[in-house]
Amino acid sequence: xxxxxxxxxxxxxxxxxxxxxxxxxxxxxxxxxxxxxxxxxxxxxxxxxxxxxxxxxxxxxxxxxxxxxxxxxxxxxxxxxxxxxxxxxxxxxxxxxxxxxxxxxxxxxxxxxxxxxx
Amino acid sequence: xxxxxxxxxxxxxxxxxxxxxxxxxxxxxxxxxxxxxxxxxxxxxxxxxxxxxxxxxxxxxxxxxxxxxxxxxxxxxxxxxxxxxxxxxxxxxxxxxxxxxxxxxxxxxxxxx
Numbered sequence: 237x238x239x240x241x242x243x244x245x246x247x248x249x250x251x252x253x254x255x256x257x258x259x260x261x262x263x264x265x266x267x268x269x270x271x272x273x274x275x276x277x278x279x280x281x282x283x284x285x286x287x288x289x290x291x292x293x294x295x296x297x298x299x300x301x302x303x304x305x306x307x308x309x310x311x312x313x314x315x316x317x318x319x320x321x322x323x324x325x326x327x328x329x330x331x332x333x334x335x336x337x338x339x340x341x342x343x344x345x346x347x348x349x350x351x352x353x354x
Numbered sequence: 355x356x357x358x359x360x361x362x363x364x365x366x367x368x369x370x371x372x373x374x375x376x377x378x379x380x381x382x383x384x385x386x387x388x389x390x391x392x393x394x395x396x397x398x399x400x401x402x403x404x405x406x407x408x409x410x411x412x413x414x415x416x417x418x419x420x421x422x423x424x425x426x427x428x429x430x431x432x433x434x435x436x437x438x439x440x441x442x443x444x445x446x447x448x449x450x451x452x453x454x455x456x457x458x459x460x461x462x463x464x465x466x467x
Contacts, residue, residue, distance in 0.1 A: 240397070248365070270454055277363075279374070279443065279457040329397050343455060345390075345397030351467075 239263055240332050242346035248345045249320055250354055252317045257315045257349045259330030259352040266332035268345065268348075320353045327351075357381045358446050359460035367465050374412040375461050378443030380425065384446040388455070389418060389429045392441045401442075402429070434465045 239262040259269055267288045272280040284305050286292045292305035302324075304316040306343050312331075317324055327350050331343040356429035359378045367373045375389075404411040404418045404427070411418050416431045431438055441462045445455040458464040 242397075273458075277459070279459040280360075280455075282454050282456070285454055327395070331397075342388075342400055342403065344400065346397065348398045350395065 238334055238344040239264075240330065242328075242330055244349060245347060246274075246350045246352075248352045248354065251321050252319055254316055254318045255296075255351060257317075257328055257330075257351075259313045259315070259332070261311045261332045261344070264334040265288075266313075266328070266334060267310060268333045269307060269313040270307060270331045270333075271315050272329045272331065274329060274348075279280050279322055280303050280329060283315075316338040317351065320351070324346045324351045325351055325353045356459070357384075357455045358444055358458040360434055360444055360461050362461050363459070364462040364464070367434045367463065369436055369462055369465055370433045370467050373428040373429075373434045373438065373463055373465065374442070374465055375431075375442050376415075377427050377458055379427075379456075381446070381448065381456070382425070383448040384448045384456075385419070385449055387420060388445045388447075389416075390420055390443045390445060390457075391438075392443060392460070394441075398444065421423050431463075434462050434463075435466045439465050 238316040242261045243258045269286045271283045274280045284292045284294045285296045286307040288307045294300045307313040331345045356394040388403040389401040392398040401418045420427045439462040443460045
Protein backbone atom coordinates (compact mmCIF):
# COMPACT_ATOMS: atom_id res chain seq x y z
CA UNK A 237 0.00 0.00 0.00
CA UNK A 238 0.83 3.72 -0.05
CA UNK A 239 1.73 4.04 -3.69
CA UNK A 240 2.08 7.45 -5.29
CA UNK A 241 2.29 7.83 -9.03
CA UNK A 242 3.34 10.75 -11.19
CA UNK A 243 2.65 11.43 -14.81
CA UNK A 244 4.46 12.03 -17.03
CA UNK A 245 7.79 10.59 -15.91
CA UNK A 246 9.70 12.67 -18.45
CA UNK A 247 8.71 15.69 -20.50
CA UNK A 248 10.62 17.86 -22.93
CA UNK A 249 9.02 21.08 -24.00
CA UNK A 250 9.83 24.33 -25.77
CA UNK A 251 10.43 27.50 -23.88
CA UNK A 252 7.21 29.41 -23.29
CA UNK A 253 4.89 26.42 -23.17
CA UNK A 254 3.06 25.14 -20.11
CA UNK A 255 3.47 21.69 -18.65
CA UNK A 256 1.11 19.85 -16.30
CA UNK A 257 2.36 17.17 -13.92
CA UNK A 258 -0.08 14.88 -12.14
CA UNK A 259 0.44 13.28 -8.75
CA UNK A 260 -1.91 10.53 -7.63
CA UNK A 261 -2.20 8.50 -4.45
CA UNK A 262 -3.30 5.12 -5.74
CA UNK A 263 -4.43 3.25 -2.67
CA UNK A 264 -4.97 5.83 0.00
CA UNK A 265 -6.50 9.22 0.52
CA UNK A 266 -4.16 12.13 0.82
CA UNK A 267 -5.54 15.36 2.21
CA UNK A 268 -2.07 16.86 1.97
CA UNK A 269 0.37 16.59 -0.89
CA UNK A 270 3.74 18.25 -1.20
CA UNK A 271 5.65 19.32 -4.27
CA UNK A 272 9.44 19.28 -4.29
CA UNK A 273 12.07 20.17 -6.83
CA UNK A 274 15.53 18.72 -7.02
CA UNK A 275 18.40 20.19 -9.01
CA UNK A 276 21.43 17.98 -9.78
CA UNK A 277 23.43 17.07 -6.68
CA UNK A 278 21.17 19.18 -4.53
CA UNK A 279 18.63 18.36 -1.90
CA UNK A 280 14.92 18.17 -2.48
CA UNK A 281 13.52 21.64 -2.00
CA UNK A 282 9.94 22.05 -0.92
CA UNK A 283 8.00 24.22 -3.35
CA UNK A 284 4.50 24.12 -1.94
CA UNK A 285 2.08 22.31 0.30
CA UNK A 286 -1.20 21.36 -1.29
CA UNK A 287 -4.32 20.72 0.76
CA UNK A 288 -7.39 19.17 -0.80
CA UNK A 289 -10.04 21.73 -1.52
CA UNK A 290 -8.01 24.77 -0.58
CA UNK A 291 -5.28 26.97 -1.99
CA UNK A 292 -1.72 25.74 -1.89
CA UNK A 293 0.82 27.25 0.46
CA UNK A 294 3.97 28.24 -1.38
CA UNK A 295 7.48 28.44 0.04
CA UNK A 296 9.34 31.69 -0.05
CA UNK A 297 10.82 32.38 -3.45
CA UNK A 298 8.42 30.11 -5.35
CA UNK A 299 6.19 32.03 -7.75
CA UNK A 300 2.60 30.96 -7.29
CA UNK A 301 1.59 32.34 -10.66
CA UNK A 302 4.27 30.32 -12.38
CA UNK A 303 3.74 27.05 -10.52
CA UNK A 304 0.01 26.50 -10.39
CA UNK A 305 -1.13 23.80 -7.99
CA UNK A 306 -4.56 22.25 -7.91
CA UNK A 307 -5.65 19.64 -5.39
CA UNK A 308 -9.23 18.96 -6.41
CA UNK A 309 -9.65 15.50 -4.92
CA UNK A 310 -8.23 13.34 -2.15
CA UNK A 311 -6.17 11.36 -4.64
CA UNK A 312 -4.99 13.90 -7.18
CA UNK A 313 -2.86 17.01 -7.17
CA UNK A 314 -1.52 18.74 -10.26
CA UNK A 315 1.41 21.08 -10.75
CA UNK A 316 1.38 23.25 -13.87
CA UNK A 317 4.58 25.00 -14.84
CA UNK A 318 3.38 27.98 -16.86
CA UNK A 319 5.49 29.61 -19.55
CA UNK A 320 8.35 27.27 -18.81
CA UNK A 321 11.92 28.44 -19.33
CA UNK A 322 15.21 26.50 -19.38
CA UNK A 323 15.92 27.42 -15.77
CA UNK A 324 12.76 25.52 -14.80
CA UNK A 325 14.37 22.30 -15.99
CA UNK A 326 14.54 20.08 -12.95
CA UNK A 327 13.30 16.91 -11.30
CA UNK A 328 9.87 17.48 -9.76
CA UNK A 329 8.70 15.10 -7.06
CA UNK A 330 5.43 14.96 -5.20
CA UNK A 331 4.67 13.29 -1.91
CA UNK A 332 1.48 12.51 -0.05
CA UNK A 333 0.51 11.91 3.54
CA UNK A 334 -1.90 9.16 4.48
CA UNK A 335 -3.79 10.34 7.51
CA UNK A 336 -4.81 6.81 8.41
CA UNK A 337 -1.21 5.74 8.89
CA UNK A 338 -0.16 5.48 12.52
CA UNK A 339 3.05 7.37 11.88
CA UNK A 340 1.65 10.78 11.24
CA UNK A 341 4.71 12.18 9.59
CA UNK A 342 5.37 9.57 6.95
CA UNK A 343 5.25 10.89 3.44
CA UNK A 344 5.15 8.66 0.41
CA UNK A 345 6.90 9.92 -2.66
CA UNK A 346 6.09 9.62 -6.30
CA UNK A 347 8.75 8.50 -8.80
CA UNK A 348 9.36 12.05 -9.98
CA UNK A 349 9.04 13.90 -13.29
CA UNK A 350 12.07 15.02 -15.23
CA UNK A 351 11.28 18.32 -16.97
CA UNK A 352 13.58 19.60 -19.68
CA UNK A 353 12.82 22.97 -21.23
CA UNK A 354 14.60 23.70 -24.48
CA UNK B 355 19.38 28.53 4.24
CA UNK B 356 20.07 24.84 4.71
CA UNK B 357 18.49 23.75 7.97
CA UNK B 358 19.43 20.11 7.52
CA UNK B 359 23.01 19.33 6.66
CA UNK B 360 24.71 16.20 5.50
CA UNK B 361 28.35 17.12 5.35
CA UNK B 362 29.61 13.94 3.74
CA UNK B 363 28.60 13.81 0.10
CA UNK B 364 29.83 10.24 -0.25
CA UNK B 365 30.78 7.19 1.77
CA UNK B 366 32.31 3.88 0.76
CA UNK B 367 31.98 0.81 2.97
CA UNK B 368 32.89 -2.81 2.56
CA UNK B 369 30.11 -5.37 2.49
CA UNK B 370 29.36 -6.74 5.95
CA UNK B 371 30.71 -3.70 7.74
CA UNK B 372 28.75 -0.92 9.40
CA UNK B 373 27.72 2.18 7.46
CA UNK B 374 27.25 5.33 9.47
CA UNK B 375 25.59 8.30 7.83
CA UNK B 376 25.47 11.57 9.70
CA UNK B 377 23.11 14.50 9.70
CA UNK B 378 23.02 17.80 11.55
CA UNK B 379 20.20 20.28 11.87
CA UNK B 380 19.87 23.85 13.04
CA UNK B 381 16.17 24.34 13.68
CA UNK B 382 15.31 23.49 17.29
CA UNK B 383 11.63 23.29 16.32
CA UNK B 384 12.17 20.10 14.37
CA UNK B 385 10.46 17.27 16.18
CA UNK B 386 10.47 14.46 13.67
CA UNK B 387 13.33 13.07 11.64
CA UNK B 388 13.35 10.66 8.75
CA UNK B 389 15.82 8.88 6.51
CA UNK B 390 15.06 8.23 2.87
CA UNK B 391 16.88 6.14 0.31
CA UNK B 392 16.92 7.33 -3.28
CA UNK B 393 18.04 5.92 -6.59
CA UNK B 394 18.69 8.19 -9.60
CA UNK B 395 15.56 9.38 -11.41
CA UNK B 396 13.31 7.87 -8.75
CA UNK B 397 11.43 9.29 -5.80
CA UNK B 398 12.77 8.77 -2.28
CA UNK B 399 11.79 5.65 -0.37
CA UNK B 400 11.11 5.92 3.33
CA UNK B 401 13.54 3.96 5.49
CA UNK B 402 13.16 4.83 9.14
CA UNK B 403 12.11 7.71 11.34
CA UNK B 404 12.44 8.93 14.88
CA UNK B 405 10.48 11.30 17.03
CA UNK B 406 12.26 13.88 19.15
CA UNK B 407 11.02 12.17 22.30
CA UNK B 408 13.24 9.19 21.55
CA UNK B 409 16.97 8.82 21.10
CA UNK B 410 17.02 5.56 19.21
CA UNK B 411 14.85 3.65 16.81
CA UNK B 412 15.71 0.31 15.30
CA UNK B 413 14.25 -1.53 12.33
CA UNK B 414 16.11 -4.59 11.17
CA UNK B 415 19.52 -3.60 9.88
CA UNK B 416 18.74 0.09 10.23
CA UNK B 417 19.08 2.09 13.42
CA UNK B 418 18.67 5.82 13.80
CA UNK B 419 20.20 7.67 16.73
CA UNK B 420 19.14 11.15 17.77
CA UNK B 421 21.20 13.51 19.93
CA UNK B 422 18.98 16.51 20.51
CA UNK B 423 21.48 18.50 22.53
CA UNK B 424 23.95 18.27 19.66
CA UNK B 425 21.21 18.57 17.00
CA UNK B 426 22.67 15.52 15.38
CA UNK B 427 21.32 12.26 14.10
CA UNK B 428 22.88 9.28 12.45
CA UNK B 429 21.78 6.25 10.50
CA UNK B 430 23.57 2.99 11.10
CA UNK B 431 23.29 0.15 8.63
CA UNK B 432 24.68 -3.15 9.77
CA UNK B 433 25.65 -5.33 8.10
CA UNK B 434 25.94 -3.29 4.93
CA UNK B 435 24.97 -4.97 1.69
CA UNK B 436 25.73 -4.02 -1.93
CA UNK B 437 22.02 -3.40 -2.46
CA UNK B 438 22.23 -0.60 0.10
CA UNK B 439 24.23 1.46 -2.40
CA UNK B 440 22.14 4.58 -3.02
CA UNK B 441 21.82 8.19 -1.97
CA UNK B 442 20.52 8.62 1.57
CA UNK B 443 18.66 11.76 2.52
CA UNK B 444 18.10 12.97 6.03
CA UNK B 445 14.90 14.95 6.51
CA UNK B 446 13.32 16.82 9.38
CA UNK B 447 10.00 18.43 10.06
CA UNK B 448 8.25 20.51 12.65
CA UNK B 449 4.70 19.73 13.62
CA UNK B 450 3.73 23.36 13.48
CA UNK B 451 4.76 23.62 9.82
CA UNK B 452 2.30 21.08 8.53
CA UNK B 453 4.93 18.34 8.48
CA UNK B 454 6.64 19.62 5.35
CA UNK B 455 10.05 18.02 5.08
CA UNK B 456 13.39 19.79 5.04
CA UNK B 457 15.98 17.67 3.33
CA UNK B 458 19.74 17.50 3.51
CA UNK B 459 21.78 17.29 0.31
CA UNK B 460 22.20 13.55 0.65
CA UNK B 461 25.08 11.15 1.11
CA UNK B 462 25.93 8.71 -1.63
CA UNK B 463 26.69 5.32 -0.09
CA UNK B 464 28.65 2.72 -2.00
CA UNK B 465 28.89 -0.74 -0.51
CA UNK B 466 31.61 -2.78 -2.17
CA UNK B 467 31.72 -6.57 -2.23
